[in-house]
Amino acid sequence: MYGNSPGQESGSLALTFLGKKVGRHHAVAPAGQQRAWETTNRSSDVEESTVSSRVVHAPVAAAILEDLPGSVPDLREDSRRLAACPVYSTHIHQNPDNTAAAQHKASWMQRWTSFRSWISAGHRKQEDDQGVEEEDSEDVRIYIPYESAELCITQIAEDMEAMKNRHFEMVKELEVNFQIAARETQEREVLKVRAHYQNKMTALKTMLALYQGKVEQKDKEWHQKVQALTALREQLLEEQGVERRRCKEEAQQWHREKSKMLELFSSRLDLLNSHQASTLQELQMARQEVGKVQEMLMAAREQRQEAAEEGDSPENNEESENPAACSEQELPLEGANARLEELKESLYQREREITELLGEEGSPIPPPPCATLLPVLIQKAHVICLTVPEARTHLQQMIEENQASLLQARDKLEQFKKTREDQIPTEEETADPTELSALEEAVVEGEVIQMALNYIRTGGIPVKRVEPEAEGVKTVGQQLLGLQDQLKQVKEENKRVIENYTTERTLRKKFYNMVEDMKGKIRVFCRIRPVNRAEAAQGGVVVVEKLDDYSVAVETPRGLREFQFDRVFSTESSQEELFQDTHRMIQSAIDGFNVCIFAYGQTGSGKTFTMVGDKEYRSPGIMPRAFTAMFDIIKDNSTRFDCKVSAYMLELYNDQLQDLLVGQAGDGPATQAPPHAPPRRVEIKRNRKGVVFAQGAETKQATSAPELLALFQQACANRHISSTKMNSESSRSHLIMGIMVESRNLTNGSLSCGKLSLVDLAGSERAAKTGAKDHQLKEANSINKSLSALGDVISALSSELPHVPYRNSKLTQVMQDSLGGNAKTLMIVNISPSQYNMDETLTSLIYATRVKAITNHAQRNLESKEIAALKEVILKLKSGQTVEEEEV
Numbered sequence: 001m002y003g004n005s006p007g008q009e010s011g012s013l014a015l016t017f018l019g020k021k022v023g024r025h026h027a028v029a030p031a032g033q034q035r036a037w038e039t040t041n042r043s044s045d046v047e048e049s050t051v052s053s054r055v056v057h058a059p060v061a062a063a064i065l066e067d068l069p070g071s072v073p074d075l076r077e078d079s080r081r082l083a084a085c086p087v088y089s090t091h092i093h094q095n096p097d098n099t100a101a102a103q104h105k106a107s108w109m110q111r112w113t114s115f116r117s118w119i120s121a122g123h124r125k126q127e128d129d130q131g132v133e134e135e136d137s138e139d140v141r142i143y144i145p146y147e148s149a150e151l152c153i154t155q156i157a158e159d160m161e162a163m164k165n166r167h168f169e170m171v172k173e174l175e176v177n178f179q180i181a182a183r184e185t186q187e188r189e190v191l192k193v194r195a196h197y198q199n200k201m202t203a204l205k206t207m208l209a210l211y212q213g214k215v216e217q218k219d220k221e222w223h224q225k226v227q228a229l230t231a232l233r234e235q236l237l238e239e240q241g242v243e244r245r246r247c248k249e250e251a252q253q254w255h256r257e258k259s260k261m262l263e264l265f266s267s268r269l270d271l272l273n274s275h276q277a278s279t280l281q282e283l284q285m286a287r288q289e290v291g292k293v294q295e296m297l298m299a300a301r302e303q304r305q306e307a308a309e310e311g312d313s314p315e316n317n318e319e320s321e322n323p324a325a326c327s328e329q330e331l332p333l334e335g336a337n338a339r340l341e342e343l344k345e346s347l348y349q350r351e352r353e354i355t356e357l358l359g360e361e362g363s364p365i366p367p368p369p370c371a372t373l374l375p376v377l378i379q380k381a382h383v384i385c386l387t388v389p390e391a392r393t394h395l396q397q398m399i400e401e402n403q404a405s406l407l408q409a410r411d412k413l414e415q416f417k418k419t420r421e422d423q424i425p426t427e428e429e430t431a432d433p434t435e436l437s438a439l440e441e442a443v444v445e446g447e448v449i450q451m452a453l454n455y456i457r458t459g460g461i462p463v464k465r466v467e468p469e470a471e472g473v474k475t476v477g478q479q480l481l482g483l484q485d486q487l488k489q490v491k492e493e494n495k496r497v498i499e500n501y502t503t504e505r506t507l508r509k510k511f512y513n514m515v516e517d518m519k520g521k522i523r524v525f526c527r528i529r530p531v532n533r534a535e536a537a538q539g540g541v542v543v544v545e546k547l548d549d550y551s552v553a554v555e556t557p558r559g560l561r562e563f564q565f566d567r568v569f570s571t572e573s574s575q576e577e578l579f580q581d582t583h584r585m586i587q588s589a590i591d592g593f594n595v596c597i598f599a600y601g602q603t604g605s606g607k608t609f610t611m612v613g614d615k616e617y618r619s620p621g622i623m624p625r626a627f628t629a630m631f632d633i634i635k636d637n638s639t640r641f642d643c644k645v646s647a648y649m650l651e652l653y654n655d656q657l658q659d660l661l662v663g664q665a666g667d668g669p670a671t672q673a674p675p676h677a678p679p680r681r682v683e684i685k686r687n688r689k690g691v692v693f694a695q696g697a698e699t700k701q702a703t704s705a706p707e708l709l710a711l712f713q714q715a716c717a718n719r720h721i722s723s724t725k726m727n728s729e730s731s732r733s734h735l736i737m738g739i740m741v742e743s744r745n746l747t748n749g750s751l752s753c754g755k756l757s758l759v760d761l762a763g764s765e766r767a768a769k770t771g772a773k774d775h776q777l778k779e780a781n782s783i784n785k786s787l788s789a790l791g792d793v794i795s796a797l798s799s800e801l802p803h804v805p806y807r808n809s810k811l812t813q814v815m816q817d818s819l820g821g822n823a824k825t826l827m828i829v830n831i832s833p834s835q836y837n838m839d840e841t842l843t844s845l846i847y848a849t850r851v852k853a854i855t856n857h858a859q860r861n862l863e864s865k866e867i868a869a870l871k872e873v874i875l876k877l878k879s880g881q882t883v884e885e886e887e888v
């Protein structure tokens, strides 16, 4: 009946649970080889059915029955009994008596009941029983009537069904048990891990608190320092102002003095010229007069000579006898001589005056006699003072008295000057300078006396007196020079103070950013691109300025607006510089963190340049550099970690996710899209930990940076790019690249799974500026819509609203874990420096500032060796694979 006929397939179901093999071997005759059942079915052919039933051998049946523990001994006994009574078997067969059949049926029923009870009891066959039973097996022939056989078959079928169900139940039960056990183990592990990390977290929190305390303290100190420096700066500025005012006043005074002197000189020069002119005139006149007088004298002399020649005449005798008449004749001569003398005197006078004037102008004046006498006098007086004590006392007294009077005179002069400065000068006051000059003279007199008395006391020789005006001029000049020096010093001091202030400000911002980073705030970098040709054509006015490494300012019509970021990169900053600050994010991804780097900004602001680089990869952007850096890190740690890198690449075009890796030659036939196959549907999902993944997206493995770059380049070729007025190669879609790094610790077997998302967003644009039409306009609308949804998410997160509208756009779904999720995120806001794009720049900077306020909760995705192994087992079981004991 249960013959293992030739060609019969023998199947076995084996389940291994925690190292114990459970289940049952069974044998089922394949269709077409179940002779007994076939005979029964063809009941009209009695002869054939009889033969068929008889050719079945008992040992085979017994062997099969052995597989049904519990029933085997009964059946064996029964078969032996039946074999000993062939009449019964034939009788039953030939005489189908109802009672006998009923009895027979009852006996079979009994047996099958026991068999069923065995099934329900879940009796397990012991493998070692097999040997014993093999020994017991005998060649037994069993003859069973067809009705019974039919019944039996039905029963067997039912029982088999029951057995199958039971087996399934058992399998289910085992699965449940297994899941419970796995869950319990997992929970235990999770609890352990949680406790471990809780401790670590507490320690970290304590450290953080300590650090925060320190930072706060430092912050306070810096704040105080900054305040002190600011106060100092203010004071210095004030002093500088005062100095400036003083300098200005002194310069004005110096100018006044100069013009006064110039006036004086010019008036003296005029006087001199007029004196010279009049002197020359007088000289001329005098010469003429002298000439006349000389002529007169000559004439008179000639007359006298003539008279002398006629001397012998009595008239001459009379003249000689009459002196009065003679003197009358000489009178005009005397008058002429007197006039001559007068003229000479006047000439000398003029000469003296001219000499004096010339002497005042600069020619050396012979020292007055007092200048030679004074040192002699002082020396004598000093000697007297040395020898006569009364004279010394008297001198001391004189010095003191003079000092007092000098002080008084100076005070008076100061007061007078002050009152004159304070009051609004009236005409009378300005017109009366005598009082001032009298006071000034008194001061000068007092000073001269003081000097002289001091010389007498000390015995020094007084130096040559300098002209008071020249001294005044020299003093003003010296003062000016001194003031210039002071100004220079103050400027240098100011520069130093400003430098100190800037350094401290920079440090403060750096520490602040570090604290923010530790708090889980999203890091935001700002990059200013150079002015492009279109902007230059619009005037190229630059309104954006990098103030320092952390601040950027925009000159708006309403004034300067300053924004603070984690780093600010100027137009001169290189790709290398930018990447240096990005590098540690790559390390985090390898360490098992979920990391996201994305570029944001208006169209043409340099997002693709920042993320991808230029077309020829002469200055590669973050993405190609990240590939190299990632594999470099992996290589450096290859002795401790075994890492696997795989990537997917999508573009969000017109609100549709498109897989850029589909259709590429890759690591297997599965990656090759069949020709004319409908595009595979890619959906954005989140795993239990909240990490976003692209379901249905082609994921390709890469074993080196060039391999990954080749994949990336091929995928980029599929991207939607077209030319607009703002950018000759404008991205018309958002590019999303996910790089998964699975890293197994070779020491402890733990497994970490990190993800690096690199996103190059399409830029917001105004149709008027880009000149978008038709399908470009549709693209622009779609881009703007998704960016607006991103803006809404940013606003909700930064305002800590209870609902964040992630589901409004596919873009926000893709970025859900990066904004307010569990990722370490870096945003690079790209801006244009030109006035032409000022509005867009301001909008971008405002959004970036809001992003800075968002807090993420980055977690490391690390599993212990056991959990990782159990997960693998579950996966295998789910997919219907056999799990070996060693694997668990």
Ligand SMILES: Nc1ncnc2c1ncn2[C@@H]1O[C@H](COP(=O)(O)OP(=O)(O)OP(=O)(O)O)[C@@H](O)[C@H]1O
Pocket: 528, 529, 530, 532, 571, 601, 602, 603, 604, 605, 606, 607, 608, 609, 610, 614, 727, 729, 730, 731, 732, 761, 762, 763, 764, 830
């Ligand atoms: N920092 C930079 N230094 C030099 N050139 C730059 C810089 N940033 C951008 N550019 C140049 O400006 C142009 C526009 O840049 P890019 O295509 O990266 O802008 P985008 O923001 O990606 O624009 P869209 O959103 O339209 O795709 C490119 O020709 C690029 O080479």
